[in-house]
Amino acid sequence: MIPGLGMFCEAYFVFAVGNLSAVWKAEYPECWKKHTTCSQSLSNSITYTQVCGIIFGQLVLGFFADRIGRKWGSVATAGTMVVGGILIVASSGPTDRALWAMFTAVQFIFGIGVGGEYPVASASANERAESSAALSKRRGETVVLVFSMQGWGNLVNTAVIIAIMAGFRLYAPPYDSYGMEVTWRLSYAIGLIPLISILLYRIFRLRESAVWQKKREALQAMGGAKASGVQWRKFSLLMRYYWHRNFGTSMSWFVWDFAFYGNKLFQSTFIKIINPHATVIQILEWTLLNSAVALVGYYFAAFTIDKPWMGRMRMQVMGFAWMFVLFLICAVHYDQLSTNKYIHAFQFLYYFSSFWGQFGPNATTWLLPAELAPTEVRSMCHGFSAAVGKAGALVAGVVFGLVDNRTKFWISAFCGLAGVILTVITIPDVTSLDLREGDRRWLAILDGHHDMYHGDAVKPKNLSLIERLLGYGRLYKPHADEQYSGSKADEVAMAAAKGVEMEVVDEKAATKA
Incomplete structure (x- = not known):
């Protein structure tokens, strides 16, 4: 839980944008619904700015974490998130436009810290398992359990927003303006508590990765290649002998994030299909259910990924294959499923796809880039793959806004098929490899x-x-x-x-x- 608190905090803040969008539409209708005081591009740019910050952090902090170490890389990511989180809570302005312009800008700062957390947390979890006799045979489980804290972050954020709204009795419109503003600001402020705690823990209590430190010291003692960073020669050798692995991990992450974040953006639309008259708190309750189903998938992944009969590659193929089948059914029978007669079947298919997404590519795409790369360049390789994955989320945000609802399911289905093909060709199964x-x-x-x-x-x-x-x-x-x-x-x-x-x-x- 403690190593995973960084992932908990990043998910708490990142998924809050999607969870709070219904609150903002009710609180700031002139900006978020009618777009008279703010342009639609401003409200849409919050997600894009955040993702751009994440990509920047994954590349830059992922690179530097191989140079300065896992401890100070972890401190840098947590410190950046704390600064960004405080600015998010304090976002203000004389007009709606000024408020959301500041909010959008500081999302980039927070995103940098989030991006750095991906490669640093994954590399650290892999190395902690490698350096422990008790965990060496449970490496995948250890890493995925750290990652599962992301699922808890999403779940807790949704629950906190619902609890605050219930406290202000914001069950149905018309909504109290003061209560709605306190809801979104207080939900972010609560998220700062574990975020500041993990920063202090990392500064004063966190030890450097024994694997990273000892291999660096051994290289220096032997007078071999410099351990101070990644030189051009190392980069060229990495590309020559590991290009297929980096291509496989990055592109499989791309198609997963394309489908995953596309459907996250589509989630509120889907809930409106299930319940066209859903209130803000009802939308959040459906979201909470989806988060709980997804969280179960994380634990199925953690407790089976090291089993010889499962392994990394089979799990990723299985998850992508289920995505393909479930979304294909939704696309082919969309008109029938969206009727009152079959709406519960539609609901099951959509939530079942969330389960298989976590019990599959969401866990493996986070685990594999750090496992398949050498210690010396582990964080950088993970950061690169994660950045390509987040580029998929960025593209999905644009593409899913241009197509109709049925086409969204067609796209998601073929992303699953592409993931199966990429995994079979480019991903090795290193479950039993030291x-x-x-x-x-x-x-x-x-x-x-x-x-x-x-x-x-x-x-x-x-x-x-x-x-x-x-x-x-x-x-x-x-x-x-x-x-x-x-x-x-x-x-x-x-x-x-x-x-x-x-x-x-x-x-x-x-x-x-």
Whole structure:
């Protein structure tokens, strides 16, 4: 829960925009409904500005977290979110236009912190599992449980808004203007409590990642490649030997976010189909139900992702396949499903798709980019994939605003099909792979002897279809790998691994004491 509080806070604030849009339409109708005091582009730009900030943070903070470490990367993301969150609560102006102009601008600042939280939290969770004997076989579970706090953030935000509205007895129009304004400002202010708490915890209590620190120290001690950052040579080698992995993780995240955020934007429209006369609080209650269904999906993902019969790739294929089938049914039978006779079937299909989205690509797209990259560039690779994914959300916001409701389901269905194809071709299943083997292979590549590494990282079962077609699997020779273990690059990898193991032993001794 504690490592996941950053994801909780980012979701609490990010999804608040969608949850509060009905409140703002009721409180500021001249700006949000009639568009006489504000242009429609201003109200629409809140989401776009936030997503742009997220993309910027994913790329920039993801890059720097590999240089300054996981602790100070985590402090930077939380600190940026605190500044942005305070400015969100304090947004004001003499006119509606001035108020929402400030609100839109500070969403970019908050988005930078949110963007940085993605790669830093994922890399830190992977490395915490790698450095713990108890968690090494539950790496996927550990990372996904951290990510599941995002689902709690969305759920709690919706519940807080409903509770505040109920406290002011805002059950039906006409709504009290003062009560509506307090509702949205107080809901954001409540979100600042865990956000400031996690910032203080990270500054004073959070320890640096043992995996990142020991591998950096080992590289410096061996006099090998500089550990101070990602040089152009490293970047070119990363693109040469890992381009298919980065392409697969980024594009599968793109099609997932395109469908996921497109449907999030469409959520209020869908609720209006179920209940055309829904009040603001009723819309939020339907949203709360959807959030609860989605949250169950996170836990199904966490507790099955490390099972040999499931794994990462199968889970992602399964989730995308269910998306394709469910949204295809909605698209083909849209006219019938939107009638009173079949509206409950429509409701089931829509919410069931939320479950499979979390029990599938939402969990795996967050986990895989950090698992498939070496420690030295893990945060940067995750940030790149996440940024491409958020670009999908940005494109969805534009495209879904230009097409009719039925077409939205057609688009979402074929996003699911595209996700299945991308996963099968480009995503390896590394469920049983020790991430230290990935680092050994990377150091051999840096050493100029990629063909001398013959360990488990090139074992065919741990490679994607495209990697097997490129011939990487032919390098797997367990007996030859024993001879390679005396090389300079392997000494660096082994020294780092030994340092991490000593860190774990010291931690156990301290716990006993």
